[in-house]
Amino acid sequence: MEHTSSNNQGSRFGNWLKTSITARMLMVGLLIVVLLIPLAYIKSLIAERAGRQQEVITEINEKWGEEVLIYGPILKVPYKTYVETTYTDQETKKVHTERKEKIKYGYFFPESLDIMGSVHPEPKSRGIYTTAVYQSESTLTGTFANLDFTEESVAAEDIVWDKARMIIKTSNLKGVNDEVAVNINANRYPFSSVYEGNKNQNNYYNPDFVQMHTLRSIALKEADSPKERSIRFSIDLNVNGSKQIRFIPIGKETTANLTSNWKTANFIGEFLPVNPDKITDEGFNAKWKVLDLNRPFAQQTFNYLPDLNEYASGVNFMIPVDEYQKSERSAKYGFLVIALTFLIFFLIQTLSKISIHPFQYLMIGLALTMFYTLLISISEHSSFLKAYLIAGVAVILLITLYSRSILKNIKFPMFILVSLSALYAFIFTIIQLESYALLVGSLGLFFILAIVMYVSRKIDWQNG
Incomplete structure (x- = not known):
């Protein structure tokens, strides 16, 4: 009897995780926190590469003349x-x-x-x-x-x-x-x-x-x-x-x-x-x-x-090398990119009743963090614009193709493709701006919040 009771409790808990909106929100929030760890390592990698660059430049200058x-x-x-x-x-x-x-x-x-x-x-x-x-x-x-x-x-x-x-x-x-x-x-x-x-x-x-x-x-x-x-x-x-x-x-x-x-x-x-x-x-x-x-x-x-x-x-006469600075600014928006991407999948899952496993969320999050390692490694050998385009296209296609196998139709993956493209374009625009970065960023986030509020109005939160 005790064994049967334990099975029933485990079954009820599993069903709660699958059907409860609250459970899915907690799970997504926990995954976002977990993904902050690789983001922190990426930021330290950018700082390390920038420091190495400065060491080499200092060595060249010392030998030639300060x-x-x-x-x-x-x-x-x-x-x-x-x-x-x-x-x-x-x-x-x-x-x-x-x-x-x-x-x-x-x-x-x-x-x-x-x-x-x-x-x-x-x-x-x-x-x-x-x-x-x-x-x-x-x-x-x-x-x-x-x-x-x-x-x-x-x-x-x-x-x-x-x-x-x-x-x-x-x-x-x-x-x-x-x-x-x-x-x-x-x-x-x-x-x-x-x-x-x-x-x-x-x-x-x-x-x-x-x-x-x-x-x-x-x-x-x-x-x-x-x-x-x-x-x-x-x-x-x-x-x-x-x-x-x-x-x-x-x-x-x-x-x-x-x-x-x-x-x-x-x-x-x-x-x-x-x-x-x-x-x-x-x-x-x-x-x-x-x-x-x-x-x-x-x-x-x-x-x-x-x-x-x-x-x-x-x-x-210093050559303006700002690839590392721009990569660092991009990484600072990593939390926003992961959170908004997970929010898109969460809304799709909630509105369409399609089941998305936590492991699949984790794979999508890791793909998003890979964008920054691709960005910094490619920008060391090319311009920041080319590196951003290559890394962005690679990650967006990877997540779109992966979501095609999860969401079972073409409509939602195409929506994800458009959404991620707009998001990365928005981040790139903010990075390039100086005087108007705060203004454009604030207006963009306000627009995103308005869209989320409009889409989520149909969700029945009382049954979550």
Whole structure:
């Protein structure tokens, strides 16, 4: 009797699972939760592949040369200061004053600075990953005049003109191709690198941090220093680099002109080009003009050289690779795709009284998750659009053919084909949009909800 009772209870429970709308809803909800697990693994796979891409790009850039950031030229002029100390002789009780000399430095920016640069980018690939590197040829010309020591009350005879040097700070020493020297009048003063230790090691975890290195010229002849008159300088700087090229507008009047055959220029920084015709059919020809009134720092500083990287401007040459970003955004809609697809099958099952087994729901859900692995793997070798089309068509056909064997007729599978096509097209549209993504997504979901409410009005929920 007990065995018969157990069989009857199991039979009643099985019948409840088959006939109850509530049971089917619980089962579908549970399967959706279960399928969130492979979706989470897919998101981690996308992040892993994007991280691998960044590692390869960083390795290529390190070997070729990192970004080029030019800060200079700067005139470094030593001057004498004096410190007086007073002490009393214990034996004679006389008061003595001792005067000690101490050398300090003033750093002066150019009166005018003109930067002429030509950049020749080219793609570099390793495996399936590609980045942009370039060769740059720059000429820096300008003048130094009216060095103002009044801030420190320095007497004219205490300025050590014969020890003055020109310095340039740059982010990329590895990429320098030729000797760097400053030409003043008929004299040429070569630069050499200066080891300053690892002063900024605490900033390595800052993604915006740029390690700067110092190039220092030999001492200028007194006749080539702006002691009594202005001097004009010229510096050629040829550097291999990657990512971007930038300059800091330290001249009282800074003008810059960068040209390149790169057609997808992205101008970055504190100041943008002033010419409206900067983008051409052959590439770009960008011009900047920055006055000292446009930026919040003076033309000279004493005893230290400030960090002015935040005021740099220039051009970014990174190849816009957003396949992983788009794949990640697609995966974020995975829950919505699975839930809406299961809802379609649930409504078909409920309205047509066709039985769909939980295992069949699970197979459909796994097919939906396979879309994302196909998408990321194909997009690594092709464009995102082609990858989305191939993955979408493959998954939609697979589910349509599978539903044909479940639903026994052609009407419902064709409805599923149209519904899934519209759903994937809707998701693709949202991914492509930026400013209107939220608006379009909200209107689309509202439209879907209205359709579901209209279709489900005929379901007798009281008997579920």
